[in-house]
Amino acid sequence: MTYRHPDRDQIRIEGVLSALGHPVRLSAVRVLDAGGEHNCGSVLRVLGITAKSTMTHHWRVLRDSGVIRQEPAGRENLLTLRRVDLDARYPGLLDAVLVGAATDGVTTG
């Protein structure tokens, strides 16, 4: 299964902010930003989330807003943060958000 992603110039700031404005999604983005290869399962393990089905919606919101890419890789989906695209469109935004999330100690619950 392949997913549709907005092109860089189709990304809208209100969509990005709305996508990041949820503790579970913001926590997932922090995991992706911390580096390493991630699929859905590995992010959930880091976050301590066991209900995989509830994340399907969150991955879609992050994907549709242009925050992440979700692409098939073997039997899994590789998840990546679209940092280059986001930094190009909104300089300084992602860094300010991630620093703020660290300041606030955003967690999934």
Place this chain on the structure above:
Amino acid sequence: MTYRHPDRDQIRIEGVLSALGHPVRLSAVRVLDAGGEHNCGSVLRVLGITAKSTMTHHWRVLRDSGVIRQEPAGRENLLTLRRVDLDARYPGLLDAVLVGAATDGVTTG
């Protein structure tokens, strides 16, 4: 009528991002950021919104998240952007958001 506002240290980044992640609210914040004294009516006039009632919810979201203050001033409510508080908590965030909103030409509809 007086409204409750979170103290600076009660502001949470996911709440701020969620509040800003809506075109009407983001447009209203841009109006407040542009300067001048504003009440609900004057912001609506700038935005070209005639349905005052639909804004009541948006003002509450912006207020509860710590993005704006809404305080009685005579027979009106004075609206102000909490720039000092937001800049103190999340350096660079509000500027990056406002620049991004300008880039995208965010409007209310």
